[in-house]
Amino acid sequence: MGKGILVSAGHSTVPPKDSGAVGNGFVEAQEALKLRDAVAKILADKKVEVVTDGKDGESHPLNKAIILARSARVAVEIHFNAGGKGATGIEVLAKAHNKPLAQKLAGAIEQATKLKLRGDKGYKADNSGQHHRLGFCEAGGLIIEVCFISNLDDMTTYQANFPTIALNLANVLSGA
16 A cells, blocks of 8 residues: 555646646636645645645646556546536546545535536546546546536636635545
């Protein structure tokens, strides 16, 4: 078993930059980074060993996150989903053995936002979407899709509840 908790911001703010999805004036890489930094700070304040995929305000490419995930006790990567304007909700992509933790993480966001849980109480198998193999999940991690960046109501709810989302995620992770 690894040590520490990895909190990764999906996409990269350093070369090669990868902004991820863009919608309603939001950029996925930036939103994921804000949430990653907030969750990591709460974990550090709780004296939980936490690792990130870059210093505050900076996230590195996926290949670094995958390396870090392989040696972490728990590894999560924060993302924002994209779809049609009506697409909504929370999901956590993971391997089947991580289903209970995926459901707890999704539930932590749902408790703060009251957004819909997608899949099986927020859990979706890592191969259930457009990708058949997700490198971060293959390395043992879980991918948190906080809400839909393409849905303005989701993003407004996310922003209004940001501190509670960060705290709830950190509480789940610190108990994992």
